Amino acid sequence: MEIKPTTEELERAKELQRYENKWVALVDKQVVASGETMEETAKNAEKAGYKDFIFYLVPSSSVSYALPIWG
Amino acid sequence: MGVRFDFTPRSTYDGMKYVPLVDVLFSNVEHGKSLKIECRIDSGADEIILPAEVGIMLGITLQTGERLEFQGFTQNPVAGYRHNVGMQILGDAHTYTVPCSFVFGLKTTGLLGIRGLFDNYKILFDLSKKQFELTPIEE
Numbered sequence: 001m002e003i004k005p006t007t008e009e010l011e012r013a014k015e016l017q018r019y020e021n022k023w024v025a026l027v028d029k030q031v032v033a034s035g036e037t038m039e040e041t042a043k044n045a046e047k048a049g050y051k052d053f054i055f056y057l058v059p060s061s062s063v064s065y066a067l068p069i070w071g
Numbered sequence: 072m073g074v075r076f077d078f079t080p081r082s083t084y085d086g087m088k089y090v091p092l093v094d095v096l097f098s099n100v101e102h103g104k105s106l107k108i109e110c111r112i113d114s115g116a117d118e119i120i121l122p123a124e125v126g127i128m129l130g131i132t133l134q135t136g137e138r139l140e141f142q143g144f145t146q147n148p149v150a151g152y153r154h155n156v157g158m159q160i161l162g163d164a165h166t167y168t169v170p171c172s173f174v175f176g177l178k179t180t181g182l183l184g185i186r187g188l189f190d191n192y193k194i195l196f197d198l199s200k201k202q203f204e205l206t207p208i209e210e
Contacts, residue, residue: 009080010082057180061082
């Protein structure tokens, strides 16, 4: 089964790809700030006027994710 | 009643992948400091695993928790510390106190694993509709 991405999905994926291996601050799924660390990202988001945002660590696009983890 | 989410598209070297991401509010159970993190649902993870940075930002003294080692399938084991935190999936009103391990050197966003997520929610993936649904398991 092939699942075709929509134009909107392609745009969002492309936008996130610009921030790979960085933390980003998201508001309504849009990147409003980024940084090497969460603290730096929070500072940048607050500087841009955002108080309520969601952190996300953008994975590298060259890595296929397969990570079963056990303790 | 379940809560539906859209899979998130992710561009990779070998094409588009669809990832089950949800926004989660984590809180420090001692003083209530909280953060929102977009996390990946991962049925291969035994429990909830977050980068150590998240615990530090929540004001948790990580080293006071139970020390554990975590093993991916190729890398060397990495250290983590387990603490109880508050968890709320945004979009759902339920809140839970769950064990969560904060791992140093984790190069991915938070992973929502079996203990903490799958024991609190019934989860249905429907990739053909690019959607998945979380239904709280009522006690």
